Amino acid sequence: MTPTSTEACLFCNASSESVVWSGARCRVLHVTDAGFAGFCRVVWNEHVAEFSDLDETDRNHVMKVVAAVERSLRSMLSPHKMNVASLGNQTPHLHWHVIPRYRDDSHYPNSIWAAPRREGAARALPGDFAAKLRKAIESALG
Amino acid sequence: MTPTSTEACLFCNASSESVVWSGARCRVLHVTDAGFAGFCRVVWNEHVAEFSDLDETDRNHVMKVVAAVERSLRSMLSPHKMNVASLGNQTPHLHWHVIPRYRDDSHYPNSIWAAPRREGAARALPGDFAAKLRKAIESALG
Numbered sequence: 001m002t003p004t005s006t007e008a009c010l011f012c013n014a015s016s017e018s019v020v021w022s023g024a025r026c027r028v029l030h031v032t033d034a035g036f037a038g039f040c041r042v043v044w045n046e047h048v049a050e051f052s053d054l055d056e057t058d059r060n061h062v063m064k065v066v067a068a069v070e071r072s073l074r075s076m077l078s079p080h081k082m083n084v085a086s087l088g089n090q091t092p093h094l095h096w097h098v099i100p101r102y103r104d105d106s107h108y109p110n111s112i113w114a115a116p117r118r119e120g121a122a123r124a125l126p127g128d129f130a131a132k133l134r135k136a137i138e139s140a141l142g
Numbered sequence: 143m144t145p146t147s148t149e150a151c152l153f154c155n156a157s158s159e160s161v162v163w164s165g166a167r168c169r170v171l172h173v174t175d176a177g178f179a180g181f182c183r184v185v186w187n188e189h190v191a192e193f194s195d196l197d198e199t200d201r202n203h204v205m206k207v208v209a210a211v212e213r214s215l216r217s218m219l220s221p222h223k224m225n226v227a228s229l230g231n232q233t234p235h236l237h238w239h240v241i242p243r244y245r246d247d248s249h250y251p252n253s254i255w256a257a258p259r260r261e262g263a264a265r266a267l268p269g270d271f272a273a274k275l276r277k278a279i280e281s282a283l284g
Contacts, residue, residue: 050224052212059209060202067201070194081234082192085227089243089251092223101231109231111255 006047011093020130021137026062028069028137030130036099036112037123038077040133042066044094051086051094062096068140069098072133076126083111148189153235162272163279168204170211170279172272178241178254179265180219182275184208186236193228193236204238210282211240214275218268225253 006012020040021028031039042065044054051059070082079100086096101108106120126132148154162182163170173181184207186196193201212224221242228238243250248262268274 050212050216051226052209052216052224054209056206056209059205063201063205064198067194067196067198070192074192074194081229081231082194083227083229083231084193085225085229085253087223087225087227087253089223089225089253111227111229111231111253113253114255115257 009047009093010091011043011095012047021134023065023141025058026065028065028133030133031097035106035120036101037125038073038079038100038129040069040073040098042069042096042098048094049088049092053094062094064140065137066096066098068137069133071140072136073098073100075136076129076132077123080108085111087113151189151235152233153185153237154189163276165207165283167200168207170207170275172275173239177248177262178243179267180215180221180242180271182211182215182240184211184238184240190236191230191234195236204236206282207279208238208240210279211275213282214278215240215242217278218271218274219265222250229255 018030018032019027020030026042026044029041029043031041042062044062048054066084074082077100080103081101083099083101084096086094099112104121106116106118107114110117160172160174161169162172168184168186171183171185173183184204186204208226216224219242222245223243225241225243226238228236241254246263248258248260249256252259
């Protein structure tokens, strides 16, 4: 069953998030266990389900953070493609997946939610990954 | 092989798109053959690969259209959840999928790019679907 209230919501009751940057309206997580190096999530702090539940100012704010994360990941990791998605079928609390994709990752060119096509190549992150990402977000927000 | 130039790009050489609304910078397509009633795509007209290739004004513009489409689909179809995604691994020309999801659709609660879980329930669209969607986009853009 999908959670419909904040009580059962994973993002309202986070216990083990790897927070890279935290703002008043949203936060950026590094999804360290995903098998996709550099996979990040931009999570809206308030429990709203849909992107269009936000007003224009808040939509522009969250997408500015998404774009800053995407740009920083591209600059650090040179992926073949970026994937950005807000699904939330299992956890209907607004969050954007921002995922660097590579020709030799486990699912390419399919979505990461499809069946794997191969064993994905391992890929290391720069030691200052989180620090650079944080700096890029702060710089974008001025 | 993924197209890297406009020559091989499906969105630069569209022949059979169902265009609901067309603007100077982007257009909205109704994906009529997808098995997901109401599935739309917001396609950036110019051949750019990534969301973060756009400047802030253009990003806000395309997301205003995405939000208007999402809001109109929610209002007309009352889906259980909306899914929004920019992947482009196969066609690296910026486009946003905007997909109404239902508990009885073929893939719920998984992404539409996962393996199907069941035969999806058929779902009819209102006769004035395209007209209402077009009006909602024009109204949002003022």
